[in-house]
Amino acid sequence: MSNPFSYIFSCLFVLLAHSTMLFNVYFNGSYTDEHQVFVIAAAVIGLDIVYFFLMLFFRQHTYNVDFMLILILNMSNIFQSCFGAVEFDHRHYITSLAALLASRVGYHVCRNHKWIQKQKVFIWIGIGLLAAVIFAFTGSRSMWITFEKFSIQPSEFMKILLILACATSITEQQNKHTVLGFSIVWENVILFFIAAGICLLQWWCRDLGSIPTFMAIYAAGFLLRICYPKAKFSRKTLFIAAGAVLLAGLVALHFAPDYVRARVFVNIWDDTEGDGFQQSRALIAIAEGGWFGKGPGKGALSGVFAHDSDIVFASVCEEWGLLFALMSVLMILILLSAPLFNPPRSYYHGTMAAGVCAAFTAQMALNIFGSCNLIPFTGVTIPFISTGGSSMAASGFMAGMLIAAQSPEFHKPGKKKTTKSKPGSSTKTAAGRSAKTASKSGTRSKTKKKPASSGRRAAV
Amino acid sequence: MKSIRRCQRIITLFILAFIAGMGVLVWKINKESPFYMMHSDNHQLGMVYDRTGGVLFDGIGKGKYEDNYFVDIGNLIGDDKGQMENTLVARNIDKLNNYSFSEGLIREGGQAAIYTTLDHYANRAVYNIFGYTEGCVCAYNYKTGELLVCVSLPSIDVTKGYDNIGELKEGTLISKNMYGTVPGSTQKVSTVISALEIMGRDKLFSKSYACNGKYINSSGKEIVCHNAYGHGVQGIQQGIENSCNPFFAQLIEDPDLPLSKITEKYRKLGYAVNDDEMKYIDIDGIQCERASTTLVDSGDFNTEWACIGQGETLVSPIQLMMWQSAIANGTGKMTMPHLIDHCTNTYGDLTSYSKTTYSEQLFSETTAATMKEMLITNGNNHYGGITSSPLAIKSGTAQVKEGAEENSLLVGFVDDDRHPIAFCVLMENKFGTALTAEQILKTLLDSLSS
Numbered sequence: 083m084s085n086p087f088s089y090i091f092s093c094l095f096v097l098l099a100h101s102t103m104l105f106n107v108y109f110n111g112s113y114t115d116e117h118q119v120f121v122i123a124a125a126v127i128g129l130d131i132v133y134f135f136l137m138l139f140f141r142q143h144t145y146n147v148d149f150m151l152i153l154i155l156n157m158s159n160i161f162q163s164c165f166g167a168v169e170f171d172h173r174h175y176i177t178s179l180a181a182l183l184a185s186r187v188g189y190h191v192c193r194n195h196k197w198i199q200k201q202k203v204f205i206w207i208g209i210g211l212l213a214a215v216i217f218a219f220t221g222s223r224s225m226w227i228t229f230e231k232f233s234i235q236p237s238e239f240m241k242i243l244l245i246l247a248c249a250t251s252i253t254e255q256q257n258k259h260t261v262l263g264f265s266i267v268w269e270n271v272i273l274f275f276i277a278a279g280i281c282l283l284q285w286w287c288r289d290l291g292s293i294p295t296f297m298a299i300y301a302a303g304f305l306l307r308i309c310y311p312k313a314k315f316s317r318k319t320l321f322i323a324a325g326a327v328l329l330a331g332l333v334a335l336h337f338a339p340d341y342v343r344a345r346v347f348v349n350i351w352d353d354t355e356g357d358g359f360q361q362s363r364a365l366i367a368i369a370e371g372g373w374f375g376k377g378p379g380k381g382a383l384s385g386v387f388a389h390d391s392d393i394v395f396a397s398v399c400e401e402w403g404l405l406f407a408l409m410s411v412l413m414i415l416i417l418l419s420a421p422l423f424n425p426p427r428s429y430y431h432g433t434m435a436a437g438v439c440a441a442f443t444a445q446m447a448l449n450i451f452g453s454c455n456l457i458p459f460t461g462v463t464i465p466f467i468s469t470g471g472s473s474m475a476a477s478g479f480m481a482g483m484l485i486a487a488q489s490p491e492f493h494k495p496g497k498k499k500t501t502k503s504k505p506g507s508s509t510k511t512a513a514g515r516s517a518k519t520a521s522k523s524g525t526r527s528k529t530k531k532k533p534a535s536s537g538r539r540a541a542v
Numbered sequence: 543m544k545s546i547r548r549c550q551r552i553i554t555l556f557i558l559a560f561i562a563g564m565g566v567l568v569w570k571i572n573k574e575s576p577f578y579m580m581h582s583d584n585h586q587l588g589m590v591y592d593r594t595g596g597v598l599f600d601g602i603g604k605g606k607y608e609d610n611y612f613v614d615i616g617n618l619i620g621d622d623k624g625q626m627e628n629t630l631v632a633r634n635i636d637k638l639n640n641y642s643f644s645e646g647l648i649r650e651g652g653q654a655a656i657y658t659t660l661d662h663y664a665n666r667a668v669y670n671i672f673g674y675t676e677g678c679v680c681a682y683n684y685k686t687g688e689l690l691v692c693v694s695l696p697s698i699d700v701t702k703g704y705d706n707i708g709e710l711k712e713g714t715l716i717s718k719n720m721y722g723t724v725p726g727s728t729q730k731v732s733t734v735i736s737a738l739e740i741m742g743r744d745k746l747f748s749k750s751y752a753c754n755g756k757y758i759n760s761s762g763k764e765i766v767c768h769n770a771y772g773h774g775v776q777g778i779q780q781g782i783e784n785s786c787n788p789f790f791a792q793l794i795e796d797p798d799l800p801l802s803k804i805t806e807k808y809r810k811l812g813y814a815v816n817d818d819e820m821k822y823i824d825i826d827g828i829q830c831e832r833a834s835t836t837l838v839d840s841g842d843f844n845t846e847w848a849c850i851g852q853g854e855t856l857v858s859p860i861q862l863m864m865w866q867s868a869i870a871n872g873t874g875k876m877t878m879p880h881l882i883d884h885c886t887n888t889y890g891d892l893t894s895y896s897k898t899t900y901s902e903q904l905f906s907e908t909t910a911a912t913m914k915e916m917l918i919t920n921g922n923n924h925y926g927g928i929t930s931s932p933l934a935i936k937s938g939t940a941q942v943k944e945g946a947e948e949n950s951l952l953v954g955f956v957d958d959d960r961h962p963i964a965f966c967v968l969m970e971n972k973f974g975t976a977l978t979a980e981q982i983l984k985t986l987l988d989s990l991s992s
Contacts, residue, residue: 298556305552354581362581368571369578372646403646404571411564421553425546432549439553443560454567 092149093134099153100126103160106402112379113168121170122163126156129175133182142189142489144424150417151185151481154466157410162469165397166384174390177471181478188482192246194491195430202250209243209276212236213283220287237292238476240280244296245437245483247276248303252433255307270307273300285334291448291460297327298444302436306429350455360386364396364453368404375403391468392461393453410467411446417481418442424488431487438480438487575643580635587638588654590619590630592662593688593883599631600701601638602652613699614669615660618692618717618828618881621700625707626715630656630881633827637885637893653890657883659688667989668693671982675975676711677949678718680859681965681986684867684955687877687898689825690963690990694718720830722856723968726938727785728953729851731865731913732833733793734782736807738909741798749796750777757788760841765791765850768939783920785937791846801840804849808835811904812861823861826881833857852941859966862953866964868901869917869934870955874910876901918957928980929987931958937979939972947971950979961991 104123113119133152137145155178162174192198216236219227227234251269258265277300284292304323335343350358350365367383370376381400383389389397398407418439426432442465449468452459463470465477579585587601597605598612599619612619620629622638631638640652659682668679668691678694694717698704704715737746754772757765765787767773773784781789793799805815814820814834823830835848835855847853860879867877877900884895917934925935935954942949950972955964965986969979 302552302556306549351581362578365571365574365578366582369575369641369643370582370584370646372575372643374646376646404568408564408568415557415560419553419557422550426549427546429545429549432546436549436552436556439556443556447560447563451563451567454571456563456567456570 089137089145092145093130096134096149096153096156097127097130100130100156100160103157107160107164107168107378110377111164111168112377115169118163118169122160122168125170125175126159129156129159129178142485144420144485144488146424147417147420147481147485147488148185150413150420151182151466151478154410154413154417155181157413158467160378161394161398161402161410161467162390164378164401165381165390166379168379171469174469177469177474178466180471181466181474181481184475184478185482185485188242188479189485189489190482191486192434192483193486193489195250195428198246199250199253199430202247205243205246205250206272206276209240209247209280212240212243213279216240216283216287232471235289235470235472237284237287237289238472241292241295241299241441242476242479242483244277244280244299245303245434245441245480247273248299248306248437249430249434252303252306252429273303291452291462294448294460295441295444295462298440299437301327302440303433306433306436360388360393361453361455361459364393365455367396367400368454371400371403373403373405375399375401375406377401388461391463391470391473392449392459394464394468395450396453398467411450411464414442414446414465414467417484420484421487426487427490431490434483435487438483441480442477572643576636576639576641579641580639586640586652587622587631587635588640588652588656588886588888590638590656590658592658592660593690594662596662598658598660598662601631601640601654607701610699612701613697614665614693615662616698616700617694617715618660618719619700623700623704625704626700628716628720628828630658630826630828634882634885637882640888642888652888653886654888655886657885658881659683659690659883659896660692660881661690661990663992664691664986664989665693668982668986669695669697671977671985672969673975673977675969675977676713676971677967677969677982678859679965679967679982679986680719680863681963681990682863682867682877682879683962684870684877684964685898685959685962687880687896688883689879689881691965691986692717692719692881717828718968719859719966720825720828722831722834722858724853724940724942724949725833725851725855725857725862726940726949726951727851728862728936728938728951728966729849729855729857730782730785730790730938731869731917731936731953732808732811732813733790733804733849734778734916735811735865735905735909735913736804737778737793737799738912739807739905740800740803743908743912745798746778749793749798750775751781751789751792752776753784753786753788755788757791759791759843759846760795761839761843763843765843765846779916779919782916782936783923785939787850790850794846794849795840799840801837801845805837807905808837811865823858823864823878825860825879828881830860831856831858833861851938859951859968862951863964863966864901865904866934866953866955866966868904869910869913870957870962870964872907872910872914873900874903874905874907876904914957917954921954925980925983928984929956929991931956931961933957942970948973952979952983956987961987963987963990 104126108119130152137148159175159178162171163169227236251273254269255267258267277296280296281293284296348357350361354362363383363386367381378401381397383397383400395407398410421435426435445462446464448460448462449464451457463473589597589601590599592598598615617626618629620626620631622631622635626632634656637656638654640654672695676695679691681691682689696711696714698714704710752775753767755767755770759765767787773786776784776786776789808815812832814832815837820834821832823832833856836844837848838845844853848855864876864879868874871877877898880896882896885893887893914934917936918932921933921935925933933954934957935952938951940949940951950969952967956962967979967982969977969982
């Protein structure tokens with residue numbers, strides 16, 4: 083850590099935020115057993131401190147995503163432990179730990195663009211295998227694979243693979259081939275069919291809520307693709323693409339099954355006991371909560387199905403108030419905007435960060451706007467806030483991608499020594515190789531000049 | 543560098559799009575949350591008051607009231623249970639919403655309220671005079687449009703609940719003032735107005751027809767008079783004072799009064815004639831049925847019967863009262879009644895207040911003056927003891943239940959600027975009670991003047 087003050091103040095900020103929430107639970111919450119509040123407090127503050135300690139061993143450029151991640155995850159733990167009544171939600175706590183672990187895995191897997199680009203074929207194979215698993219095990223009316231005591235939603239992991247597929251193929255944009263007079267990049271064609279195939283698969287297994295998320299990820303990849311590397315945004319291409327998406331949406335709506343059309347066109351207030359049940363209860367809960375909420379554990383929405391996942395925003399609003407719910411969403415947005423403050427170091431990392439941002443914002447929009455009747459209700463999760471192991475693990479991995487985007491690894495530690503041992507061979511230096519690599523992968527010129535500094539400087 | 547900026551722009555684009563959506567969502571929630579709250583089991587309604595500050599509905603439920611305290615206005619004010627839809631509370635429930643999003647459910651002592659124009663004392667007095675008799679009475683200030691009395695029997699005290707809906711008498715949960723009833727001879731006011739508009743005063747007053755107790759019309763059907771001995775030869779003033787059916791049957795058949803023009807004038811007055819679309823008069827959200835009738839041919843029995851006020855003609859007491867205002871004002875324009883004087887929100891801030899409004903001109907000022915003169919003459923000649931002020935009045939007897947029962951009606955107004963009251967009294971089954979419509983009217987006017 084090059085700046086211990088920044089580290090300490092960030093730790094204090096997170097602890098203060100969680101302590102304030104816990105005090106609110108203690109003084110305003112609804113509980114019969116005071117012991118439960120102390121259990122939650124011990125679990126949350128304990129995890130904070132342990133993670134702060136572990137962070138000392140992380141070797142990254144920046145730690146802002148890590149701080150935001152632990153802040154959000156433990157906020158989520160407090161939320162989930164209060165819905166309906168204050169009682170420690172150990173299940174969500176375990177999935178939070180899984181998310182933290184997944185973020186480390188995501189960071190280590192994605193930080194080295196050279197390595198991951200070599201695994202591109204395995205990513206494609208992974209997508210194929212996951213698609214086969216979905217096809218074989220979820221069935222045409224479900225999105226879950228159920229084991230004895232728990233379920234897995236495989237489409238959550240498909241998001242990671244699609245982001246990686248978009249990011250790893252970005253460097254191939256200059257490999258154009260002329261076919262029948264058209265200039266074609268084969269990887270773009272492959273990626274298009276991958277995205278289309280995933281969407282069709284999701285349609286088949288009725289996980290319609292995930293389709294816009296996959297489309298958003300692909301859209302981010304597509305937008306970065308059409309302006310790579312020095313090309314200008316082509317308005318014509320953009321308009322054609324937007325028109326195609328609109329047309330596809332209208333066609334999909336036309337051929338959508340009755341239950342989908344019912345969801346899209348339902349007037350929830352005319353059907354408060356049927357298709358509009360969850361949304362109407364969610365909006366009533368938000369209204370009852372007002373700006374400042376009823377108080378932790380005092381919500382009535384906990385009796386409604388999926389109160390802790392699909393309509394979790396309303397549950398938070400009811401107990402903590404719209405203001406606090408908006409602050410929670412803001413925390414996630416700050417986490418997503420980390421690449422704006424600490425720019426990604428290469429086009430691969432930038433594409434990956436954009437893909438994660440697209441996935442998270444699409445999911446949040448679908449969940450929040452859907453449950454509040456602004457758009458059709460689909461039933462997806464808010465990253466880190468909603469309960470669910472698959473969602474938490476996948477979101478954690480994607481947070482790790484964000485960390486990797488800001489703390490990339492361009493060289494293995496041993497290579498620097500090699501270059502020093504051969505000072506005379508100027509064209510074979512690490513800097514020279516880095517420059518070549520950077521040129522190919524679209525990295526910034528700054529990293530070419532200081533290749534050795536791109537690994538260990540810590541800033542929050 | 544440029545490439546990285548593009549990545550950042552894409553990220554910014556997604557985040558800004560989401561923030562814009564959140565902005566719309568917050569605006570929508572802030573605006574619509576009172577509506578959401580109305581669907582909540584925890585919503586709290588405010589109060590409804592009469593013109594003197596007396597409680598007519600207690601949405602907070604903390605007040606203590608005498609037994610049957612709300613029964614006189616029960617089926618007009620209603621409640622939020624959903625059984626009585628065409629009532630003040632049901633139609634204005636948003637105005638009574640004691641809720642503010644900024645404070646959510648935690649707010650206590652909300653001051654959301656509707657201040658009505660009703661006079662609870664007068665309503666109570668009128669309700670009591672009915673006793674076991676059923677019917678309805680409405681009265682309003684024809685200068686300002688303030689609805690003062692709107693009683694309908696049988697009624698219910700909503701604070702007692704009404705789980706036994708199946709056992710309640712027919713019409714308990716509605717205000718009969720708002721629904722069409724056979725107007726009886728009060729319909730002749732509309733017919734005379736139409737005749738005055740078509741023929742003019744001089745020609746109508748020059749007409750005279752004989753009545754010998756019954757009249758065989760041009761299609762061979764018999765129109766009977768309530769006076770079996772007949773009224774002899776009468777002009778229009780005698781015809782209306784005697785409420786003579788043969789006189790009006792002959793007037794309808796008169797070639798100077800073509801049915802097409804009568805139909806036109808009826809429509810102008812607001813009738814849905816034959817297959818016209820049925821419309822409603824809106825009184826602060828409460829729907830009041832408009833008049834309807836069937837007119838086919840001048841010599842047709844049913845057509846004549848409809849113009850006399852029987853058969854298929856239906857008029858709501860409120861509309862009968864409103865026509866009187868057009869005569870009383872002397873303008874031919876109805877004063878539109880309103881029930882809400884002003885409203886306050888949960889913080890006690892004034893949110894809306896009423897204004898006096900008028901209908902389009904239904905008939906000429908000359909017709910209004912002539913009609914006023916005729917009705918006041920009728921009042922002076924036949925209803926002198928009811929009030930000291932000049933009283934314009936027209937009575938009616940409506941045959942209902944296929945002639946098995948008769949209802950008594952009185953419509954009119956007090957021609958006094960200090961007490962500008964237009965009214966309609968409907969007493970059902972007049973043979974089943976010793977009460978008279980005149981007694982009810984006297985009670986009404988006395989209680990309002992006090």
